[in-house]
Amino acid sequence: MKFIPDKDILLFKSCLVNVEYPGVESSTSYIFDRIDVEYYVDERQSCCTGLGHYYDLFDQISTTALAARNFHLAAETGHKNIAVMCATCYAILKKSAKILNQNEEARNKVNQILDDSNLEKREYTLDDMDPTLNIFHVAEIFYNKRDEISSLVKVDLSSLRVATHHACHYCKVHYNDTIEGVRDPNLIDKLAEAVGVETIGWYDHKTVTCGAGFRQRFTNKEASLAVTAEKLQALKDNKVDLLLHMCPNCQMQFDRYQPYIEEKLDTEFNIFHLNISQFIALALGADPYKILGIQTHTVPIEPLLKRLNYSLETNEKIDVEAKKSPN
């Protein structure tokens, strides 16, 4: 298996995480701090363009140029290993690094763009960034330190019936880099296991897309939500309480639209949605509001916490943004 670092990590900010589920970032920082991962969050970092790119608003060269700039920022602060919280960032950055290394014409064009923007010092040189050995999903960083995570568990979550949803852009795009299975992805299942939770493993539609499909969610809403509904039904058939995610876009599709689909189909799924970072942080005893940021969820998490006999009273409900990263 590929080498996974635990230091010199740039925790790559994600627009969807920050806007929709900021608790994913604060949970990630919370875990990183506890398992001694050395990381940095760079306020200068720009968006990966992923959403815009897949909506056809950003072309590949702009995307690649922004990636080159971000790669340079990472190297500049000595945090050359990039860890992402969003599967779109993951696939976009890997693809950009591959283009920059393999396509000389594109590399020259990108460097020209940087020159024209007075960013000569951020020029990309061949093999500055290794798409396989420098770009990771945070779940992989956790996976590498799963034994340490296990030793820190404070909250018993084993009574929950848990299933996992692995992001397409983690499993299906750069599949040679994917760990713990592509066709039967088990990375998040293994992480759940590390905090003492046996997932249901395989279920019908396990590898199927969340349905979001970027613009499809808006331009092709019926098809998009039909896919989501099918998957939710399969989870309901398996009596699943909680679905774990690794991508904010998938999480949005399920969490934001589940009530809508329930209403449309006149049914109830009653499935909770958490990101794997939030789930691990919860197991490690993090505050559901201050760290997990469950107040930004559409499907309320409080009933789930109640089932766990989690004392919400002690954690005063506060209406603030999730905690900013310590750096």
Place this chain on the structure above:
Amino acid sequence: MNPDSSKDISNKDLKIGVFLCRCGGNISDTVDMEKLRSSVDAEVVEEFENLCSINGRKIIRDSIIQKNLDRVVVAACSPITHEKTFQKYINPLNPYLLEMANLREQCSWVNPDVETATEKAISLVNASIEKVKYAQPLDPILRKTTKSAAVIGGGISGISASLSLARQGIKTCLIEEQPTIGGAMVKVGKLFSPEKLAEECAMCLLNPLVNEAVEHKNIKIMTNTTLKAAERRSGNFHLLIESKPRKVIEEKCISCGKCAEVCPVEVKDSWNEDMTFRKAIYKPFAQAVPDVYTIDLENCKNCGKCQEVCRMNAIDLDMEGEVIPMTVGSVVIATGHKTFDMDKRPEYSYGRHDDIVTQMELARIMGVNGPTKGKLLKPSNNKIPERVVMVQCVGSRDEKPGGRKYCSKVCCMVAIKHANVIKQHYPDTDVIICYTDMRTPGMYEKYFKYAQSNGVRLIRGRPGEVAEKDGIFTVRLEDTLSKEPLEIEADLVVLSTAMEPSDGTINVSGLLDVGLTEELFVKEKHSKIKPVATEVDGVYVCGTAQGPKDITDSIVQANAAAAKISELINGGVELEPFVASIDQSKCTLCKKCIDICKYKAAYIQDGILTVDPISCTGCGACIWECENNAIEIMGQTDEQIIATIDGMLKDKKPDEKRIIAFLDSVGYVSADNIGINKITVPSSVRIIKIPSMNRIMPKHILHAFKMGADGIIMGEYPYNPMYSHTKEKIAGLKGELVKNNINPDRLAFYKVYIPYFRGLANKFKEFDGEIKCLDTP
């Protein structure tokens, strides 16, 4: 190498005859023959219209006898065309005292300008004169192989090969890893055939063959054995065979089965694809050969109950395995295949539900000696299925990770066979085959149509998933004809899994140093014109060890392999003597040459380093390794290479450019093709034929530059076993040039292929241009 002075003088005293051929104007229209004649320094220089004619023979022979010639140079066409002819024409001289200068394909046909063509012709003739001075009388090597063979693998391919060999009087040892021979064929139950619209009983067809093998005096069947080591010795193979202890004395066991009755250990029966149980002491199936029980070492608890009931005293729990050495003349690899690991395709839910089975499991279910005695019953509930859906190309024609890109070739016919059998016995059961393409070439198409007429349904599309809900399966796919997504309900799903090389195939190939394909099947020497031969002479392959195929094709290959072995034994082999020769006084037995040789040609016998002339290609890679200069390649000695270079560069004019092209045999033919197609080549290019790039060492390159070469280009065919060393060597040679203050750009390398002669011609032009640029200040 420094030739000693006395040898030098004797070389100068040699009487050399040079015979120039006009080739009916093909040469003389472009080359100034008069100038060529006057430039050649030899005892005899003669010129003829058609040297290859019978008259030519008389003239050459008369000159040799009258003028007492020691060596002959024929300047005519390519040696590829007429070397053999002229080797005969120089009788009474030894045939290897001839050199040819290629004035047609590599001079007059590629050099339309008379002046430069004549210059080139002179240097080609000079090179041949210089080289022939160092020629040694040699004899072609004749070898006969021992009349015995080992066949590894006791499936239908191995059994067929053994029988064919034995019937030809060749002593054959059949080595099988399992306790019984028969392989996959004994498990499949029914067979399809190219001609008949009926399924035949596999066991009924196989049994007579197995019985003949058992009874044949020339066949020794060794079950429970594997190949442990193999060494090559002058055309023979020394093998070490390891046998696992059966713990049952074969001669005493009467196969009564009392032992199995009392054995308390139950394990899954792999002969029934793990669908039934057997005991730790077992006989795989009723007709197993040899007809004896075997103790499964992994599961036996040594309780001794079997020993107590055995009236024959046939059980020996202390029996130990043994290692048996043997020497054979040839080896047949018939190690078969395995099937695709379904863990790689979790979407088909195999292993999660009992009623999702592979075709082989279905074959066992429908086999009369299988778990249901031939009845089609679902493993989960012993009920007849209402709808069977077969999924084709599971792991085959699959470019996703873990998949096999190739077509497994038999699965379409296997699916149709099983569908037909189901339809015949259970007409109410619906059978649907989901396929990518139906591949039923030749006569098999008839059987396919027959299946359709039996009501077997077909849907074009590769299922994406098999899901289960309340005991009913849903097979999801796109019908690619109607372009509609489909969900088919089924209560039995059958997966047509890909054929993969077996572990045995990979292990045995490694031990015998036989090359494998990209997919790890045994690689044939040439997949088109040298089938069943491998890269190692004397080792042949047949059956699914070579690639996916059906029983018919496996038997054809097995017979072909036996015929090739028979050729070797009866005809012997006559080989060109251009192989490595060892100076025993210099050899220190350091074994570095043995390590480098991919052809396994070098070995130590009785304390002496020996080269097997059948295996040696004369490539010269070993010379690099030999620190004591103990190795020479006959016909390509250092003296001969240096002399050829000297001849090529002799009388070079100050403003002239000369490029030496070292080409291997493929490159040389490619260069001839340039001539045949009358493509112009820069006049600077002088071609020297060498066995391999490995033969050219820094000293040769440096000598050529010292003698005035302006550039050197090396061409080699990349698909040879020693090619991996070539790249490192080119880099090394360039390094040597830098050390000697020679621009490394003066040395170029090019991959040659016979049909891509235009590419080679372009490379010559390009390189000639680059050399000219280098010298332009």
